[in-house]
Amino acid sequence: MNFVSLLSTTVRLLDLHDSQRTYGGMAAYGEEKRTGHNDGVYLGIAIDIIKQLYALDQTSSHDYLPFYTIFNAIKSSQKNVNEEDVQYVLNVIRRPTELWYQSDDDYSLMSEKRRTALIEKTDYADEYRLSSTGRASVILSREANGASYIRGDAYNLLHAIEFGEFIKLEQFADDLIRQLRDEILNVRAAIEKVGKTESAQKYIDNFERYGKVIKDTLEIISKAELAFSSLETLDVFNEWQERSNADLTYESLFGLVTRVRQTLEVFNRAVQDLVSSTLKDGRTSVKPPSFLSLALKQVRTPEKESTIDFLINQWGALNLATSLHSPLDGYSAVKVKVQKIDAIGMEFDINDVEPVSRVGKLEFMDRHGKSISQALKAAPLRLSEAISKGWFIVDDKTMLGDLVGIFVSPESLDLNSEVQISLLDKMNITDVGTGQFFYTDLEISILNKAAL
Amino acid sequence: MNNHDLGRVHAYLLRHRYVETKSNRRNISKEEREVATLLRDADLEMKVLLREILNGQGLELVQFGEFDVTGIQSGATVFMVARLPDTTPSIFGTDALDTRMRQVRGIQSDMAAKIWFVQLWFIHLDLIYSRRNRGPQEMQDYVGAIFKRETLIDATRDYINDQIRKTDLSTLADDTVYRTLTSLKEGSVADAVNAFLELLVNAGLLEKSSDETYRQTLLSAYEMKANYDRQLSSLMPTEDIFESATNLLIQDEEMIGE
Numbered sequence: 001m002n003f004v005s006l007l008s009t010t011v012r013l014l015d016l017h018d019s020q021r022t023y024g025g026m027a028a029y030g031e032e033k034r035t036g037h038n039d040g041v042y043l044g045i046a047i048d049i050i051k052q053l054y055a056l057d058q059t060s061s062h063d064y065l066p067f068y069t070i071f072n073a074i075k076s077s078q079k080n081v082n083e084e085d086v087q088y089v090l091n092v093i094r095r096p097t098e099l100w101y102q103s104d105d106d107y108s109l110m111s112e113k114r115r116t117a118l119i120e121k122t123d124y125a126d127e128y129r130l131s132s133t134g135r136a137s138v139i140l141s142r143e144a145n146g147a148s149y150i151r152g153d154a155y156n157l158l159h160a161i162e163f164g165e166f167i168k169l170e171q172f173a174d175d176l177i178r179q180l181r182d183e184i185l186n187v188r189a190a191i192e193k194v195g196k197t198e199s200a201q202k203y204i205d206n207f208e209r210y211g212k213v214i215k216d217t218l219e220i221i222s223k224a225e226l227a228f229s230s231l232e233t234l235d236v237f238n239e240w241q242e243r244s245n246a247d248l249t250y251e252s253l254f255g256l257v258t259r260v261r262q263t264l265e266v267f268n269r270a271v272q273d274l275v276s277s278t279l280k281d282g283r284t285s286v287k288p289p290s291f292l293s294l295a296l297k298q299v300r301t302p303e304k305e306s307t308i309d310f311l312i313n314q315w316g317a318l319n320l321a322t323s324l325h326s327p328l329d330g331y332s333a334v335k336v337k338v339q340k341i342d343a344i345g346m347e348f349d350i351n352d353v354e355p356v357s358r359v360g361k362l363e364f365m366d367r368h369g370k371s372i373s374q375a376l377k378a379a380p381l382r383l384s385e386a387i388s389k390g391w392f393i394v395d396d397k398t399m400l401g402d403l404v405g406i407f408v409s410p411e412s413l414d415l416n417s418e419v420q421i422s423l424l425d426k427m428n429i430t431d432v433g434t435g436q437f438f439y440t441d442l443e444i445s446i447l448n449k450a451a452l
Numbered sequence: 453m454n455n456h457d458l459g460r461v462h463a464y465l466l467r468h469r470y471v472e473t474k475s476n477r478r479n480i481s482k483e484e485r486e487v488a489t490l491l492r493d494a495d496l497e498m499k500v501l502l503r504e505i506l507n508g509q510g511l512e513l514v515q516f517g518e519f520d521v522t523g524i525q526s527g528a529t530v531f532m533v534a535r536l537p538d539t540t541p542s543i544f545g546t547d548a549l550d551t552r553m554r555q556v557r558g559i560q561s562d563m564a565a566k567i568w569f570v571q572l573w574f575i576h577l578d579l580i581y582s583r584r585n586r587g588p589q590e591m592q593d594y595v596g597a598i599f600k601r602e603t604l605i606d607a608t609r610d611y612i613n614d615q616i617r618k619t620d621l622s623t624l625a626d627d628t629v630y631r632t633l634t635s636l637k638e639g640s641v642a643d644a645v646n647a648f649l650e651l652l653v654n655a656g657l658l659e660k661s662s663d664e665t666y667r668q669t670l671l672s673a674y675e676m677k678a679n680y681d682r683q684l685s686s687l688m689p690t691e692d693i694f695e696s697a698t699n700l701l702i703q704d705e706e707m708i709g710e
Contacts (some may be wrong), residue, residue, distance in 0.1 A: 113674075295611070317569075
């Protein structure tokens with residue numbers, strides 16, 4: 001049982017439970033008064049008591065053990081222990097203590113006292129048994145056992161498949177992979193430190209055991225893979241998936257089981273590498289070099305420039321030196337400032353435009369103005385009629401715009417009379433030889449003929 | 453991965469030398485994730501082709517997963533381009549190094565820039581290896597190889613003031629390095645350290661964890677593990693003869709008179 005992991009966890013959590021530090025105070029606050037008794041005798045007695053009571057708990061469930069049975073068992077392994085010592089330890093571990101903590105759900109304050117004693121004593125006799133917390137402490141201490149006990153976890157995985165508990169299957173597989181990854185990385189670190197630290201010794205001493213554990217576990221995982229790939233499991237999974245709202249697929253779970261096997265194989269290779277490199281080399285670690293001495297040596301007897309160049313090229317901070325330039329390399333590198341030109345407002349140049357306009361207008365009016373005026377005086381005149389008479393052609397030029405201009409602005413005819421413009425709702429089509437005009441016809445008429 | 457992707461991956465690796473599919477520690481750009489994923493999912497043939505191309509350039513493609521090295525996120529894969537020993541990769545250049553080191557006031561020649569860089573490099577290795585009692589082959593410990601900028605500046609100043617300036621000039625075979633290191637003013641030492649750190653970060657050999665803290669990268673730790681024996685060990689000063697003899701003759705020290 002690995003009580004050290006359990007104890008070290010408990011001690012630090014207890015430090016925090018008892019801490020008198022004010023909130024917002026210094027981070028470096030410390031108040032440890034634990035001096036520790038550096039022979040571990042009382043701790044040894046306590047662990048022996050818990051082990052004995054746990055063994056009894058396994059054989060005759062929840063039964064009590066008399067004091068002298070406990071004492072004699074301890075005495076057989078620890079000769080210097082007397083009755084008072086054992087009685088003292090029993091008193092300590094059966095004493096409850098009030099613990100304050102926050103609930104997982106809403107961080108509300110909770111407290112526990114009744115269940116904090118590790119053992120229970122009968123009211124009338126000097127007999128003891130483990131409390132539920134005492135039983136849990138043994139189970140917790142067994143959790144931190146390393147790769148030697150992965151077979152049990154692999155069996156859990158297999159049983160989860162057999163019982164159709166797929167959420168647990170994922171959890172067991174993840175736990176196994178995480179545990180193995182820790183071990184693999186420890187082995188890799190140990191390989192780098194063979195001869196320097198004792199970290200490799202654990203694996204070398206237990207090499208045969210590890211070999212057997214890995215072999216057995218691989219067999220169990222192969223069985224798990226076989227069980228998971230059966231049609232029965234697929235049916236169970238499909239039924240479970242319909243009931244459950246878990247985000248799991250058959251393929252992802254199968255991949256997870258396969259990954260456990262692959263991780264085991266990696267662990268197997270890593271342990272073999274460690275053992276073979278230890279047996280072959282005896283020492284992979286070299287003494288940490290003094291790089292400052294090397295720097296000083298370079299001062300006393302400088303290296304040739306070629307050696308310095310070599311060092312920089314082999315080890316230095318180099319960057320890609322490429323002649324493959326891109327057209328965008330210099331993009332926006334040079335900013336050109338152009339003199340701003342003052343914006344000038346638009347001006348209509350009447351002097352130039354008017355003569356041109358007048359020329360066009362006069363030319364049209366000279367040719368057709370009189371005919372249009374006479375026709376209008378006689379009767380209302382339609383645009384279609386004017387077009388059909390060809391009053392838009394001046395020599396070889398088409399001046400249709402000028403003709404339309406007369407119809408939308410008839411005052412240019414100088415008739416000294418009011419002219420009405422009517423828009424007819426009929427679409428007109430006029431064939432002009434080279435093509436056709438499509439337009440809505442306009443009609444102009446003089447309102448007060450009497451005035452003419 | 454097709455030939456177009458191969459070119460893209462090759463170009464990215466030469467530029468950054470390190471890609472990973474995902475990380476808890478640093479932000480990964482979309483481009484890096486794509487390149488790392490392309491490489492992870494590539495056919496064996498294409499990977500072999502890329503390895504051969506890189507080998508021809510004096511480089512080695514290294515791949516690590518979560519079970520190989522500490523500090524890699526679960527399910528992630530890391531690819532690195534490391535320099536092979538004895539083959540100076542001509543595709544890399546020292547222009548940036550020379551230019552940046554010469555920006556420090558007082559470093560006026562290429563030779564001075566190189567001397568300063570190499571000396572700072574040894575001091576930084578002293579911090580992350582010698583002082584941590586860490587051997588060059590201990591790659592896995594890179595995750596703890598962290599130091600502050602101020603620590604490197606102090607270590608450099610201490611080295612110059614306590615070791616270099618107190619050197620008996622008559623014992624020097626050549627005073628080039630001595631003059632280069634002692635000619636810099638106190639304030640410029642910090643500038644030189646800043647330039648050095650900037651160069652190592654840009655080259656993927658150091659990682660800036662916060663404003664003032666730097667950590668060795670896996671690439672740097674791997675190159676040290678792979679190349680130390682062939683490259684640096686021969687340059688290390690030999691142990692003092694009397695000290696060696698003492699180590700050989702005295703196996704165990706035993707305290708007497710207790």
